[in-house]
C-alpha cells in the first residue's frame with residue numbers, strides 16, 4: 001500500500017513491526033524482501049512519487065572540504081532516492097576489500113566476501129541485470145566476440161561492470177509496493193528525531209513531520225535507517241535527547257570516515273598500438289535484449305592490493321574523444337602542436353609499437369605512415385578508493401532547514417595516500433599497456449609536481465559515516481548492521497562500508513538489505529524480533 | 530641516408546620500431562628524446578654507465594644487441610622500470626638507447 005502521510009491526522013502513531021526510514025534502493029529492497037512475510041512493515045519516505053523542490057531543499061548543506069557537488073544535487077529526495085538519477089553501474093566488492101590490510105589503518109570488515117556472496121546473487125534481479133555468470137568478463141568477451149587487454153593477472157585484471165537499465169527503484173517498484181499487503185509506504189513523511197529509552201539501549205519511536213502537514217510518529221519493534229550516507233548520520237546526530245552527542249554516537253564515530261570514489265578523467269592518454277584490442281566493450285555497454293548490459297574495465301588484482309601499499313582503483317578505457325572535462329587533452333594538444341618543448345611529436349611518431357623487426361624498418365615506416373595517423377587515442381578514466389580517514393567528516397552546522405533541523409556539512413578530506421594510489425595505478429597501467437604493445441602512454445600524473453586537477457570527479461557514493469566494525473570502539477554498527485549497543489536500531493546503506501574498494505556501492509547496499517531481511521524473518525520465526 | 534644511420538636505425542627496434550612512420554626518416558627525433566632524457570636526469574649521463582645499463586659489451590654496437598634489448602624493454606615494462614620523458618612513459622632501456630645515440634652523435 002502507498003499512503004500520502006499528509007492525509008493522516010496530526011499526532012497519528014504508525015504502528016509496525018519494522019520501520020524503514022528512506023525509500024531508496026536500500027529501503028525498497030528491504031521492504032520488498034519483507035513483503036509477503038508476516039511482518040508489518042512501514043516504509044517512511046520524505047518525498048513523494050515525483051521530485052518536489054521544497055522537499056529537495058531539505059538536503060541542503062555546505063561543503064567545507066575537498067571539492068564536491070552541492071549536497072542537494074549529490075542525491076535526490078523522493079521515492080527511489082538517488083536511483084532516480086544514478087548511472088546504473090553495478091559491481092561487487094572484491095574479496096580483498098573485506099580484509100584487514102596492515103598498512104591501511106581502520107581497514108577490514110567484520111564479515112567476509114563469502115558472507116555477502118549469496119546475497120549478491122539475489123540482488124542482481126532488483127537491478128534488472130542478467131544472471132548468467134554476470135561478472136565473468138572472460139566468458140562474456142569470448143561469447144560476444146570482443147578482445148580484452150592482455151594483462152598480467154598478477155597486477156591488473158579485466159572486470160565486468162554490469163549496466164542496469166538503470167533501474168529507478170521508485171518508478172520500477174511502485175506497483176509492487178502498492179500491491180503489498182504487509183508493506184505500507186508513507187510518502188512525504190520526514191523523520192526528524194529518534195527517541196530511545198533513558199539508557200539509549202532501545203529505540204522507542206521516530207518522530208515524523210510533513211511539510212505544512214501533520215506531525216506523526218512511528219513505533220515499531222525494529223527500526224532501519226536507509227536515508228543514505230549523509231542523512232543517516234545527520235538524523236543520528238540530531239537525535240540527541242538522551243545521548244547528547246547523538247544516538248549511537250557514544251564513541252564519536254558517527255559522521256566520521258566519510259569516503260567516496262574520486263576520479264581523474266582522464267589520467268593518461270594512450271596512443272593505441274598495433275596490439276591494442278578493439279576497445280568497444282570498454283567504451284560502452286553491450287546491451288542485452290531483456291535486461292541491462294555489461295562493459296569492461298581494468299582493476300588491480302587482489303594480490304597486488306595485498307602486496308602493495310595501495311588502495312583500490314578502476315580504469316575505464318574510454319575513447320579520448322568521448323572524455324569530457326579533459327584537462328590533459330589541452331596540455332597534450334598544445335604539446336603536439338609544438339608549443340611545448342617540441343618533443344612530443346617526435347615521441348608520438350617514434351614510440352608506436354614494440355613488434356618491429358630489425359630488417360626493413362624504414363621501408364615499413366614509409367608504408368604504414370597512414371596507419372599511424374588514423375590510430376585511436378584512448379583516455380582512461382581513473383576512479384580510486386579513498387582510505388578510511390577519521391578526519392573526513394559530515395557534521396551538523398548552525399544553519400537550519402524549514403523544520404528548524406540543523407543542516408549537515410560535508411568536510412571531505414583526501415590524504416597523501418590517495419595521491420600515491422593515483423600515481424601507482426597510472427604507472428601500472430602505463431607499463432602494462434606498453435609491455436603488451438597495446439599502445440604508448442602520455443600522462444602528467446607521474447610528474448613530480450602533479451597536484452589534484454581543478455576537477456576531480458566524485459561518484460556520489462557516500463560511504464563510511466556509520467562504519468561496520470567488530471566492536472563499538474572502531475565503528476557504529478556490528479556485522480549485522482545493528483547499531484552497537486542499541487538492540488533494535490539497524491542501518492542499511494553504503495554508510496556502513498568501512499572501506500569501499502573500486503566498486504560502485506549500490507549492489508552491495510541491496511545485498512546487505514536482503515541479508516538483513518533474512519535475519520529479520522529468521523528472528524521473527526524464532527520469536528526474537 | 531648515411532650507412533651509419535641505417536645501421537643505427539636497424540638497431541632501434543627495441544625502441545619500439547623506432548623511426549617507424551617518421552615523416553622524414555631521421556635520427557634527430559631519437560637524439561632529441563635522448564637529450565631530453567639526459568636533461569631530466571632520467572638516465573645516466575655517463576656513456577660508460579649507459580653502456581652498462583644497456584648491457585653493451587665494450588666494442589659492440591646497438592645492432593649487435595637488438596634481440597637482448599628488445600627483451601630488456603619488455604622486461605622493463607613488466608617490472609615497472611619506466612621513466613617519463615616529457616610526459617611519455619618509456620622503458621628505461623628505451624630512454625637509455627636514445628640517450629646513448631645522442632651521446633654518440635655528440636662524439637662522447
Ligand SMILES: Cc1cc2nc3c(=O)[nH]c(=O)nc-3n(C[C@H](O)[C@H](O)[C@H](O)COP(=O)(O)OP(=O)(O)OC[C@H]3O[C@@H](n4cnc5c(N)ncnc54)[C@H](O)[C@@H]3O)c2cc1C
Pocket residue numbers: 021022023024025026027044045046047073074075076077078079080081082083085086087088089090091189190191192226227228229231235459460461462492493494504505506507509
Ligand atoms: C549522479 C549519481 C550517479 C550514481 N551512479 C551510480 C552507479 O552508477 N552505480 C552505483 O552503484 N551507484 C551510483 N550512485 C549512487 C547510488 O545512487 C546510491 O548508492 C544509492 O542511491 C543509495 O541508495 P540508498 O537507498 O542507500 O540511499 P538513497 O538513494 O539516497 O535514498 C535515500 C532515501 O531516503 C529518503 N530520505 C532522506 N532523508 C529522509 C528522512 N529524514 N526521512 C524520510 N526519508 C528520508 C530520501 O528521500 C531517499 O528516497 C550514483 C549517485 C548519483 C548521485
